[in-house]
Amino acid sequence: MLYRNVAVQIRTEFGDGRFSPGTLLPSENDFVEAFAVSRTTVRKALRALEEEGFIERRQGQGTFLKKGALTRRVSSGMDxxxxxxxxxxxxxxxxxxxxxxxxxxxxxxxxxxxxxxxxxxxxxxxxxxxxxxxxxxxxxxxxxxxxxxxxxxxxxxxxxxxxxxxxxxxxxxxxxxxxxxxxxxxxxxxxxxxxxxxxxxxxxxxxxxxxxxxxxxxxxxxxxxxxxxxxxxxxxxx
Amino acid sequence: MLYRNVAVQIRTEFGDGRFSPGTLLPSENDFVEAFAVSRTTVRKALRALEEEGFIERRQGQGTFLKKGALTRRVSSGMDxxxxxxxxxxxxxxxxxxxxxxxxxxxxxxxxxxxxxxxxxxxxxxxxxxxxxxxxxxxxxxxxxxxxxxxxxxxxxxxxxxxxxxxxxxxxxxxxxxxxxxxxxxxxxxxxxxxxxxxxxxxxxxxxxxxxxxxxxxxxxxxxxxxxxxxxxxxxxxx
The missing domain is CATH 3.40.1410.10 (Chorismate lyase-like)
Incomplete structure (x- = not known):
């Protein structure tokens, strides 16, 4: 799998609104295992996602979700x-x-x-x-x-x-x-x-x-x- | 204008969620004037809308909006x-x-x-x-x-x-x-x-x-x- 496909996959799985900005994403190892690709491919994908502002990588802490659509809170609901x-x-x-x-x-x-x-x-x-x-x-x-x-x-x-x-x-x-x-x-x-x-x-x-x-x-x-x-x-x- | 066009127009103007079910619609005369068509055309359009369950005509009272998408209430909001x-x-x-x-x-x-x-x-x-x-x-x-x-x-x-x-x-x-x-x-x-x-x-x-x-x-x-x-x-x- 090309790194672009990995990037698209990560964006699809984590960018659909279920995760708040600031969520800690899985490790490089987890992505290597989940997508059955090389570490190099995962790193290139993460770098691309970082450049477009989708994720933020903090040294020694991990990868965090950065971007989300602006959300408007609505409350109450019914079964x-x-x-x-x-x-x-x-x-x-x-x-x-x-x-x-x-x-x-x-x-x-x-x-x-x-x-x-x-x-x-x-x-x-x-x-x-x-x-x-x-x-x-x-x-x-x-x-x-x-x-x-x-x-x-x-x-x-x-x-x-x-x-x-x-x-x-x-x-x-x-x-x-x-x-x-x-x-x-x-x-x-x-x-x-x-x-x-x-x-x-x-x-x-x-x-x-x-x-x-x-x-x-x-x-x-x-x-x-x-x-x-x-x-x-x-x-x-x- | 054909009666089908009049029916589509009425459905578009009154079926977009701004009006609640039960709203009293304009009279036949109003529709005749608004769309510049004959009374016969308006009547055929209203009959078609009645048959599909979009409106309800009550003798001597007028035409009422019947169908709307099911709405789920959400409350609160922000500027x-x-x-x-x-x-x-x-x-x-x-x-x-x-x-x-x-x-x-x-x-x-x-x-x-x-x-x-x-x-x-x-x-x-x-x-x-x-x-x-x-x-x-x-x-x-x-x-x-x-x-x-x-x-x-x-x-x-x-x-x-x-x-x-x-x-x-x-x-x-x-x-x-x-x-x-x-x-x-x-x-x-x-x-x-x-x-x-x-x-x-x-x-x-x-x-x-x-x-x-x-x-x-x-x-x-x-x-x-x-x-x-x-x-x-x-x-x-x-």
Whole structure:
């Protein structure tokens, strides 16, 4: 793999909004192992990312994430189910797939305390009135989830499952909302035309002790779901 | 104009998130006048929109907006300037144009109490560190704004101008966030490739008495600006 590909890969994995500026990235060794390339290639990739201002390397301390899109904080939210029920819309879930797989280098950084090298990956379609509106991929450090029957993931909330099976209660959640041209598999899953813009939400959920217990990526149809903010003063771009 | 074009026009003007379900739409007469078409054409267009569930016609009461994307409420926000200053980013504004023009039929519904048939339209680029990140079109019922020198719109907050010149204080604000493929003029203004997805935010600002004093549409670069939500419990799609 060329160093440019390594640079693109690192930017993709760490630049999608899940990581705050200042995050300590994996070591050169970790990247060598993760991408199965030479140390020279990793060094060239890191140098390129440093030059474009994406990362910062501090002598003896490591490599830190520098650049991120400017973020605007919004607060409060509502549960998918209760929210949709309130709106008079019938919600549903269709399981697409689940499996255990080796974790990526970004997931290695996120699930730092997890013992296993593997993660559980769950792909679900969230439905509104029977229509697929959100394609959601959740990754969790609990590989034993593969032992559950598949219908559990359509009938129970994932957070309820994690709490009941592993005793992990969801604490702080951080969600970053962006948008992008829908990739082909998203278009097919959500029945969209090409090209179509979709919301992309990256969410990180921590447990009561601050450990990451879920990372999810959500592709959301903008014609079926939008975000509303109401405020009582000029706290907006004016 | 064919009735299909009229239907598309009505859907575009009233279906972009600025209007809540239940909004009373203009009368058949208003549409006849606004689009300069026959009553038969307007009736066919409204019938088509009724069949697709976009509007609801109630005998003797009028036509009401029915369908909208499901909205998720987010609350709180920060001023563009103070927010960007806090982030260590230098904000700026570049005036693109301003003019007075005849209001559209959607604006007629929004600015219901305004006496004049004309509105003031202001187009500005909002900059971050000198780079154009937001293309913002604001429409206000104050046509006298055309008398101000153009540099005022680069150096003063629009809400401050409105307060100081017309005594209208900004009260409740409603902002709906969606996303779309960037139209060509947006791509050019923001220096984007084709095709690129951008955030589209529609904002309505009311004064202290509940009258609409500004309607704005904002195209926002997702690689420079994103929205973050932090919560402390499972109030999200799980």
């Amino acid at each position: 998918f189910l209760s929210h949709t029920s309130l709106s008079g819309v019938r919600p549903g879930t269709r399981l697409v797939s689940y499996r255990r797989r080796v974790r990526s280098i970004a997931e290695q950084t996120l699930f730092e305390t997890a013992a296993a090298d593997e993660v559980f990956e769950l792909v679900r379609l969230r439905l509104l009135n029977g229509e697929a509106c959100v394609l959601q991929t959740s990754v969790l450090p609990f590989t034993k989830l593969t032992e559950l029957p598949r219908r559990q993931f359509e009938s129970r909330s994932l957070y309820k499952i994690v709490e009941q099976e592993f005793g992990a209660r969801v604490g702080r959640i951080r969600e970053v909302l962006s948008c992008a041209i829908a990739p082909v598999e998203v278009r097919e899953a959500l029945g969209l035309d090409d090209p179509t813009a979709v919301f992309v939400s990256h969410r990180i959920a921590h447990d009561q002790d601050g450990h990451v217990i879920e990372v999810s990526r959500n592709y959301i149809r903008p014609d079926r779901y939008s975000f509303v903010q109401e405020s009582s003063s000029a706290e907006v771009m004016a | 563009f300037l103070s927010h960007t200053s806090l982030s260590g980013v230098r904000p700026g504004t570049r005036l693109v144009s301003y003019r007075r023009r005849v209001r559209s039929i959607a604006e007629q519904t929004l600015f219901e109490t305004a006496a004049a048939d004309e509105v003031f339209e202001l187009v500005r680029l909002r900059l971050l560190n000198g780079e154009a990140c937001v293309l913002q079109t604001s429409v206000l019922p104050f046509t006298k704004l055309t008398e101000l020198p153009r540099r005022q719109f680069e150096s003063r907050s629009l809400y401050k101008i409105v307060e100081q010149e017309f005594g209208a204080r900004v009260g409740r604000i409603r902002e709906v966030l969606s996303c779309a493929i960037a139209p060509v003029e947006v791509r050019e203004a923001l220096g984007l490739d084709d095709p690129t997805a951008v955030f589209v935010s529609h904002r309505i600002a009311h004064d202290q008495d509940g009258h609409v004093i500004e309607v704005s549409r904002n195209y926002i670069r997702p690689d420079r600006y994103s929205f973050v939500q932090e919560s402390s419990s499972a109030e999200v799609m799980a």
